[in-house]
Amino acid sequence: MGAVNQTATSEFILLGLSEDLALQPFIFSLFLSIYLITTLGNLLIILAVTSDSQLHTPMYFFLSNLSFNDICLITTTIPKMLVNIQAQDQTITYTGCLSQVCLILNFAGIENCLLAVMAYDRYVAICYPLKYTVIMNPHFCVMLLLCSLFFSVIHALFHTLMLLGLSFCTETEIPHFFCELAQIIKLACSDNFINYLLVYTVSVLFFGIPVFGIILSYIHIVSSVLRMSSLRGKYKAFSTCGSHLSVVSLFYGTGFGVHISSAFTDSPRKTVVASVMYTVVTQMLNPFIYSLRNKDMKKAFKKLISKITSFL
Template structure:
């Protein structure tokens, strides 16, 4: 790997989801709709948590931050793709591409950490209910949030700075709709072995530790629930975890699927389509999962709708 960046290219070309020009209007309308639904759904969750005093609890504090992070994550990718389709210009500047790499890694990392923190919150609520308010007090929740943010920034900055050391020459086409880290590294004309090694080792640690924490939390949760004598208590305990567990399975399941598909297929297009699931679809479905499976959220949404209708 070169010690100094010797990049000669000033921009990259994002090939998008399809090179078929006839499909571009459909792709534009589809992803514009997905983007607007995602923004609206997550904003409603933030508004509900902010305005309803009954939702001023640690679980909903982390949920509102997860919703804000989902807005940021999808805004990092979709608007640029829509602009490229509309202007028939698939280019992105070198610094714009690196910025996108950093932001995607950062917001995906925050989601990864928040899901682990939310699992810990559910563990404390179910396994130590009498100590819940003492353990999950406001200052501790804020510390957990900022710690998640700090870890994600360090992880994203590390990989971005490593990409800065690479040299890019004539190969500029990225078979993706955004600057995905692995695809950018593949284009380097300098030695990229260290970068790939770090991507898999550091990322496995960064994403693996929260996954291990989530698994450990749910092992204790299931163990505590099975010891309950009341069926109503068991149902209530599992129902409080249902939404979070669904989001966890969706986020990590689709992310794992992307890496599996990239390992067993030579087609970058198939990998791109798979990556849509964890960078776009997951963020769109999160508000529906939490609103449809949560009675408190349903009540908060009804209050908001009633206020809006009374003003009309």
């Protein structure tokens, strides 16, 4: 008897990070802490930027939007995992799973685009300092943000709509703590070759173009900085890029590492643990990277904390 298509009514099972019941309380506590730290840290950046008029510049405008996006990205994965652990129920509905795929792709795409936009902002600031305020005017900054949002939504909807054309049978276990696109395609009992082809082709273009833009921006930045005669000027230029470079390295380095490791390992568990780096840890570390390496952010944090304490 052939497998019955259960696409319309089926539920997927998220196997999570470990099937060991003894580890579940530890995993719950760890990821609850990570979620709270990430949310609080990114909220502080948003509040610091909005409350300090000295930070009302394009660089911090994009940084506050990056922080908001990080909160949204981690919220699409961690709360559902925590609820599943607490309820001892690993299921997620078909609609919920596809919604999660769409949201993760969307927010990861926005992060991808914002990092490229921030690299361009640094390129203009260092290579064309006298024209910076003219080029990076508020209207242009908002347009860059809206373009990032538009292309990310289109990319996410494209892959999600492609999933709707697949049929899913009795095998519904996802060896992950969230609905990951490639893992869901693997579960399909219908022909998924076109989905795989489009996933890798479109993803290479969507993520590859911003990466190329970041590399090109920093080639021009390094070339411009090396031509500076002042050591103080060189240090100041590199220090303004240090935080962004750290975040870029963390996001793309862990993302590429996951895909490379998945190609050379047959263990889904190792891939899942590695994917925690770019879907959870990166978003948690971003506020620390920007606050510890940036003097303006440190001053803004001190002002914000003093305002909060005086209000209390």
